[in-house]
Structure formats: C-alpha cells, structure tokens
Amino acid sequence: MSTTRSPQGSTVNALPFQVPSSRWSDERAQGLKAAELLLYRSNLLGSDLTVTNFGGGNTSAKLQEQDPLSGESATVLWVKGSGGDIGSMKLDGFSTLYLDKLLRLEKLYRGVEHEDEMVGFLPHCTFNLNPRAASIDTPLHAYLPFAHIDHVHPDAIIALAASSGGEAATREIWGGAIGWLPWKRPGFDLGLRLRDYVANNPGLRGVMLAGHGIICWGDSSKACYENTIDLIAGAAKYLNQRLVKHPAFGGVKVSAQPADDRARIAAQLMPRLRGLMSAKQFKVGHFSDDAEALEFVGSAKFEELARVGTSCPDHFLRTKIAPLTLDPARLDDAEYLAKAVSAYRDQYAAYYQRCAGPKDPPMRDANPVVVLVPGVGRITFAADKTTARLAGEFYGNAINVMRGAEAIGRYIGLDEQEAFNIEYWALEEAKLQRMPKPKPLVGKIALVTGAAGGIGAASARRLLADGACVMLTDRDLDALTRVGTALSQQYGQDLVRTSLCDVTQEDQVQAAFDACAREFGGLDILVSNAGLASSAPIEETTIALWRKNYDVLAEGYFLTARAAFPLMKQQRGGSIVFIGSKNALAATPNASAYASAKAASIHLARCLALEGAEHGIRVNAVNPDAVIRGSRIWDGEWRKERAGAYGIDPGDELEEFYRKRSMLKQNVLPEDIAEAVWYFASSISLKSTGNILNVDAGNAQAFTR
Incomplete structure (x- = not known):
C-alpha cells in the first residue's frame, strides 16, 4: 500500500545468493494425509523465494487411491497443475492422473515434432474427473520411478544450468550425485530422456536440466523437501565463494544516481513510455531500483548480457526474449524515446518473422516488457500491475542468474528459435486462451483525492472492483492509512497505493501525481473529491472562511486538474471527474462561500472540457446532495449548521428531512455517487464531456436545463 521505496545508495555491491535452510516442521506435518503432506511440502517450497519464484516449479507424489469405478487401489500421480503457484495453491491446484495410463502414452508418442499432440492425451488419463489441467512438465514426474519429486529453478541452480561452466561446477559441488542433461524443451521427449538417464546412472540424488533447473526426489515428502533444500544450499554456497573473487558483470561503468533523482526520473519517464506502448492495450508499469537492478544496469557487461536475454523458460515467458535498454542521457528526448520503442517493436517483429511457422499463433504485443536504464533501474510494463511487478521480479531473478553464471564461466541464453518455440508454444497459447476475460478497468490508473472520506473511499472501491489501479490521497494520514489498508486487503496490495496530500498545497499535489506515475506508470482517471463544507450568513462569513x-x-x-493534464496528454486521453454539489446549481441559504466555490469548480470543469477535448481528455462533474452516511463532512459543524438553517434537530431528523425533500424520496449514499464516477471513468461514457450528472434523488432547483 505504501509508496515508500527502499532507498539505495549511489554504490551497490554484488549480492550473494541466499542459502536456504529446512523449514520442515514434524509437528505441523504430523497427522497429515499423503496428499496434504504433498501440499505442505509444495507450500513450503513455493513460499521461500530462495527456492522458487511465483508460479515456478512443480511438485508431485505417486499415491494410492481407490478407483471410483472399480473400487480397487490405483496409483495416482498428484502433480501441480498448469498455471498454479506452489506457494499459494490448495489441494485443488493439483492434477490427478492414473499413472498406468500415463505410462502407456509412450506407445502413442511419435517424436519431438509431435510433442503438442501428446498434451491432448493427458485429459484422458484424469483420475476422478479432476478439472485441473495437467502441465507440460507432467511426463518428467510420471516417467521417473520415485514416489516424491520436486522440480525447481531457484537463481543459484539456474546460474549453474545457464553457464558454460555449469556442468563442471555441478561435478565439483556434488561429485557424481547430480547428473546433467543438455537443454531440452519440457515435454514427453525430455521425460523419456530423463527416465533413461536416471536408469543408466543409479544412485543419483537429482539431475540438472541445462537452462531450466533441477529435478530431484525422495522416498517421502520430508526427504524430498530436504533433498531439494540441501541441493540449493550447496549451489548457493559454491557461487558465493566464487563471487568473492569475481567482480560482478565486469565491474562498475555507471554509478547509480541518488535515490531521489531515480524516483524523479522514473516518475517522468514511465508515463512517456506508457503512452508509446498503450496504443492497442493499456499497460501498467512497475519501477524497481533495487540493488540487483542498479548493479546490473551500471556494469561494464550490461549491454552485452542484456542482448543475450534470459535463459530459464520461466523467466523468459514473463520478460520477452530481451529488454529495451535506454541511454540515460537522452531520457528527456521525446523523439529518441519514440524511436527506441519503435525500433524494439521492429526487432521483435523481425524475430517473429524469422522463427514463426505456418501453424504458429499470430504475433502478440511487440512492445518491450522490461526497460533498463543505467543509473536509474528497471521498469516493467504489462496489462496489469501484478503481471508488471512479477515481470520485474523475474528479470531480477535473471540478473542473479547472469551474475552467478558469469562467475563460473560464460552466461548462456536461450537459442532464438528455442525461445520462440516456447513463447509461441501451442500449450502456452492454450493457457492464455483459458484465462478469464479481464475486468473493464484493468490497465487503467486512477487517483482519488479526499479518498479517506465516504464518497472518495466508495469511488476508489468501485474503480478497484473493476480492476483499476488506484492512488488514494488525503490530508488525514490516519484515516488514509485505515482506508488504504482495508482496500489493499480486499483488492490486493498491487492495486492500491497511498499518498498524503492536502489539495491546497501545490507541492503536495505534484508529489502525489509523481508518486502515481512512478508506482503505476501514468494516469487515466482523476476523481477530484477532496472537500469541506461550511455554513454561515453572509455577514458572519469571514475572509478566512x-x-x-x-x-x-x-x-x-484547479491544482489537481493541472497536475493531471500533462500525464493524460502523454497517455493520449483520460477522464477527470469533479465531485460537485447540488449547491453548485441551486442556491441555498447561509452557505454562500461553499455554494459559490462549488459553482466555480463546476464551471472550471466545463472550461477544462474545452481544453482537454483535442487531447482526448474528458471532464465531467457529478453533483451529489445530502450524502450523510459515511461522510466526514457531516460529522462536524456542517451538520449542525445545515440543521440550524432548516430549523430541525441535527440527529436522525436531518437525514430524514433530506430524504423527504427529494423528489424520489430516497437517501443518497456514497455508493450512489461512486456509480456515477464509474460511469464517467469507464468506456461507456467515451463520448461524454462537459456534462453534469446530478445524483440527488431529484431536486428541481438543480435541473441543468
């Protein structure tokens, strides 16, 4: 939720590989059934970032189950299903398949050129009508004779698997206990090769799979888990010893800029890049200036290694074949940035043309996912914030892999054709097609002022519910923190950020918009809602009031709209929604300061609608009336003052008074205003600007015509 980033100094040092240790608890494992032990092991492995990254790795167990048709005992392979994450999965995240049927599939296998057709046979092996799709790694687990198997790819392991010196290092670390298989794309061929290799080399603890990790095993879930942890620890210790003697990436070429300068540059650069990349699909950005990124982008071998690209398929699928690298001296040059992004797209299209066959899927988005800037850090863009963040984390893993691989030899990336075959694999395409349709506001970025109040919080909640990223701003830090925490828990930390902001302070307003640009990449929706209310006869209205x-x-x-305009111009459009008031249109006694200021804001919205139209910026207003529930304005003197103006009790009688006064005899709630905000923020109102939408349960005085 917080916008605070971990500050890094201008000098960074090589980061050692973390050495994992066993977290297995016999007490926790006691009494668990076999499948539950598999889940416990999987969650332990997946929740430890020294072991695996999000969505990476897979685990399995061969268990005895009762066949629902025959009632007889059957050996069933429980294996992590397609698209799951072993750190957070539940039991329903495992595919379950009859082992004997899986093994008989070998008779149907016609060779590597027919790998994809084998995936179509996997559903025929399903046990107990389990709907979880089996992953392409299923054959690796099925054809090995061991009861419990882990396949993981932590940085320390991939560093060995992706280095010219990896095979020799594997022998040096473990003697003959860990085998080595050259690169082979996951699938049936690799499963059969792995089975035969292990059969011909008895006594192995595991096998290093060049380019994409290690597969290892044990007689029980605990033994398998501890074998996995011990192997990773051995690789990490070995690499840490080598890194002491080898400067990472050839040493420093460009020093990291001070943290404040990095933050400022990111806030300025990200909306420009997002505008260049969002022509067909809105993107969300993620900025990282962690030590890994700064060390890599500032190194002597940065450009050379960046061109090589990533090696592990898990990394590659998240980050594309290679990043876009930018000259830090030319970040203010709009023409340079446009040409750099265009050139990347051209290069990606050429890569597609070189590698694509007649049956491959159409070319996907050619824009870069990863953007690297010496002295500044790493920026990633994707269709949603979580994917952008994960892409950044995966490239951070790739950096660690390059560091370790270079310490023992030469880093080896994926062959271009192999990379393409993985990226456009029919199985990956099928996985993409299975994904649910995104919510309407996914990829959109909103900033809400006065977000800790009733209308502001309800508006933020409505936008978040449809997938938007939201920067919450308010001048009340405690209230802002409470609302931010609640919304983060409900909608996920990736989508929510907060920034303390008093909208009367120009520097705080600009800082909030800069934070939004840095945290999400730009701005598409502004909800100007921060407000107050006062009531006094004209002769008692002071200059201060x-x-x-x-x-x-x-x-x-004015200040919030002025800060939003340049960001929205860079995104080629946006929606600004002013929260006005019935009093902006309808005169009311004893509130001249409030009502006339609201009227000024409504007219400002109309003026801005004229200015913004040529840039695709729409400006509209929502006019509430008497939104009492959840409103902090009504908690203060305003409630007493308005009740006094009408000669009624300020308690429950006031809300009832407003309800009866309305034409529709309805109470107006924050959620009602939020629906109107959503209407103007969404694509439904793309042809609406300069409009006023009254949400007041009906008040003839406030009719706009």
Missing part, C-alpha cells in the same frame, strides 16, 4: 472554501473547492480542483 471564504478563502478556505475557495482554497479547497476551487483552487484545489
């Missing part, structure tokens, strides 16, 4: 209303309700809206 008058100015306070205009500072918040007129100048505050």
